[in-house]
Every structure is written in C-alpha cells, then in structure tokens.
Amino acid sequence: MEKSHAYDHFRTLVKPALASKLSEFQILGIDSVSESSLWKYLQKKKWKKVKDEIYLHEIIQDILAVKVSNYMSFATIEAYKSPVFSLENENEWKQLLK
Template sequence: MLKFTDQYDAVLPALESKVAEFHYFQYDTFTTEDLWQYCLKKKWKKKDIGEMRIHEMVNDIMDIRASDFVAYNQVEGLKSGSWFTEGNMADLEELLRPSHKKPKSI
C-alpha cells in the first residue's frame, strides 16, 4: 500500500473537507484514508506524487465527485471481493435454494 505520509498530512484538511461534504450528502461511510487511497490509485496513478505541488493535490481532491468515488469503490469491491467467503455462503445458499413457501391467497 502506498502511503506518502508527508503529502497526506499536508492535504489532510482538504481530505477532511471533502469527506464532510460527502457526509452532508449522506455518503457516510467514506473516510479520509479511503479518499487518499482513491487519489493515489486512481487520480494520481500516472503521476509522481513526490513531485506534485500541494495546491495541485488540493485542487484534485476538491474536484472529486461523489459519483466517481462511489463507482471506483464499487469496481474495487468487485475486483477484490471473494464471492464465496464463509460470510457470504448463507446468502449464496438462499439465492440458489430459496425456501418454498406457498404464496398467500387473497
């Protein structure tokens, strides 16, 4: 996992502001660390983070739209998620073998 602690500390107020904005719009699960990882892995994937200026980083952070961030997290979840983990097995069993309840008559 990439860190860049000095840069993270420098842009933390911008990250916190953006996370507060997302929370205002009911996206309550986002954290500053999630947003930071999004920037490192998506927005700045082809950039040398060590050479970026702070104002560039802050501008990129403030330009992030919630829809882009949500879409990225959904794709990452699909890539990394194990569909057949122990916790998901009950859901999978229910999906494949639903209970055979008779529909109520009206």
C-alpha cells in the same frame, strides 16, 4: 502490504482538505467513506501517473475536485474486485439461498 505512493508525504499536510471533502460526502448522505479510502481513490485514479515535481496546491486541488459520482463508481468496482465471501463453504451457499 501496499508500497507507499510518491505523494504520501503530503497526506498530513492536506488533512483539512480531506476532511472538507469527506464532510461534503456526508452532506450528500454518504457516511461510509473514510479518509483512507478517499486517499486510496486519489492514488489509484487521480495520481496514477506520478509527476516528478508537484506542488501542495495541486494536491489540494485534486482532493477538492473529486466528484462523488466518480468516487462511488471507483468504490463499486473495487467492491466487485474483492470477494466479500467465497462460495466454497456450504453454509455460505445455504445463507445465499435462503
């Protein structure tokens, strides 16, 4: 289980900004992005270094400034990090070689 991020208390306050960014993704044809995955991106990339004092408008600005290409690069790298299947199972090898 992941430990909470210092900015997690802002999450409920910025839901409209997150929804706006997700609708931008949908307009561009990317329907697979969820609110939690966008928040995870922000935590790991934008807010890697936590400021002692941050304001709500800075959080919203960071959300609205997310570029689709940067998010997709992050999601691709995360997908490579977590194995979808292991090749230890003989049936998985057979499926792969079909």
